[in-house]
Amino acid sequence: FQPKVLAGRKVVITAGPTFEALDPIRGITNHSSGKMGFAIARAAREAGAEVALIAGPVSVATPRGVRRIDVKSARDMLAATQAEVPAADIFIAAAAVADWRPVAEADQKIKKDGSGEVPVLRFTENPDILATVAQGERAKSRALFCVGFAAESHDLVKHAKAKRERKGIPLLVGNIGPLTFGQDDNQMLLVDEKGVQELPRAPKIECARQLVGEIARRLPR
Numbered sequence: 001f002q003p004k005v006l007a008g009r010k011v012v013i014t015a016g017p018t019f020e021a022l023d024p025i026r027g028i029t030n031h032s033s034g035k036m037g038f039a040i041a042r043a044a045r046e047a048g049a050e051v052a053l054i055a056g057p058v059s060v061a062t063p064r065g066v067r068r069i070d071v072k073s074a075r076d077m078l079a080a081t082q083a084e085v086p087a088a089d090i091f092i093a094a095a096a097v098a099d100w101r102p103v104a105e106a107d108q109k110i111k112k113d114g115s116g117e118v119p120v121l122r123f124t125e126n127p128d129i130l131a132t133v134a135q136g137e138r139a140k141s142r143a144l145f146c147v148g149f150a151a152e153s154h155d156l157v158k159h160a161k162a163k164r165e166r167k168g169i170p171l172l173v174g175n176i177g178p179l180t181f182g183q184d185d186n187q188m189l190l191v192d193e194k195g196v197q198e199l200p201r202a203p204k205i206e207c208a209r210q211l212v213g214e215i216a217r218r219l220p221r
């Protein structure tokens with residue numbers, strides 16, 4: 001038996017990597033599997049929420065009862081998120097968004113020209129989806145509860161605390177190493193205004209259920 005702690009709530013979740021195109025064939029991405037975000041979507045749905053799952057390119061099955069919106073780039077993901085959050089109560093940014101994208105996307109395949117010269121890539125910064133949403137009216141008025149993730153290779157507690165402050169969000173989840181890309185297990189560190197709390201290591205779906213419970217406890221009634 002699971003109590004429907006999110007009944008009547010709308011949850012928006014970003015998940016997976018983004019793909020930043022270089023040309024019609026190539027692009028820049030990362031190793032995010034999307035499993036954690038998809039597990040959170042499933043857990044939120046089980047808890048009775050209406051769930052919109054905004055997914056970068058992943059090959060994970062959509063949880064039952066979840067509305068999935070597929071995107072590629074960080075800019076697409078931001079646009080999809082901004083379309084969904086005005087009616088949402090909770091925003092969970094679980095995606096591994098590319099920090100940078102190539103300055104321009106070539107409209108034809110970049111070809112070797114035989115001269116031995118190599119292309120030089122120039123990058124520009126992507127929008128920070130979580131920070132943008134957290135600075136919005138709805139989050140500021142506390143109608144929208146924002147949750148971010150931190151995947152760090154070292155000094156997790158220090159970086160997680162700093163990240164929560166910098167993004168201006170009430171709850172930040174740190175992934176306690178080893179890096180969990182593609183793994184089925186995870187262990188989460190919760191950082192809120194009161195301090196730091198370690199949750200037990202568990203399969204991602206159990207972690208997701210724990211997190212949903214922790215979020216539900218922190219919502220305004």
Ligand code: C5P
Pocket residue numbers: 014074093094095096097098099126127128129130131147148149150151163
């Ligand atoms: O800034 P950093 O990437 O370390 O922060 C990670 C958190 O911010 C994650 O919750 C991630 O989904 C979110 N993020 C985002 N848009 C970005 C970069 C990160 O929403 N461009």
